[in-house]
Amino acid sequence: DAKTTQPTSMDCAEGRAANLPCNHSTISGNEYVYWYRQIHSQGPQYIIHGLKNNETNEMASLIITEDRKSSTLILPHATLRDTAVYYCICGLGYSTLTFGKGTMLLVSP
């Protein structure tokens, strides 16, 4: 699985868009990019995934660069409940997910 690099922490004001970057320069052609988040002490929550095209669902948008070496998760209107650790993971098929340290997003009033 490709290694991913994320900032350790980020801050965002409530109501603003949160843009979380992820570098995955060694991603292979058939690896997906997955995003999960973990709110303190809870089980991780699936957010979104993509291969090449940008994706959007009710939770977030995923922007993948054309060379696929990086991506950005966008939470369009962050709320206090979005405070969590966000994980960017690259993997294949059924994918035994490999969680790194992620980005701690703190949403403030």
Place this chain on the structure above:
Amino acid sequence: NAGVMQNPRHLVRRRGQEARLRCSPMKGHSHVYWYRQLPEEGLKFMVYLQKENIIDESGMPKERFSAEFPKEGPSILRIQQVVRGDSAAYFCASSPPGDRVYEQYFGPGTRLTVT
């Protein structure tokens, strides 16, 4: 549609006892995964199962740990002769078949404390 269910939520065992952790996947999900999260660390994959089959157990410790997902009933993660280092949160996840197999839905976890 109920989410992934795990029980018990908290389990205390003395060293040397056995721990049994149960996971009921979401309705319609045929893939089950177990992960372990040690204190202040990230989640680590342990095992991936489908009904009556272990697909990938590359993350399972070689001794004392076993997992099953029988034809009927929940998936079970079994830890024999527990030691203090087994104290952790154990999360189960399930995913649907077909195109959405990449989406893993996690349960609330079982927090195991070994005294």
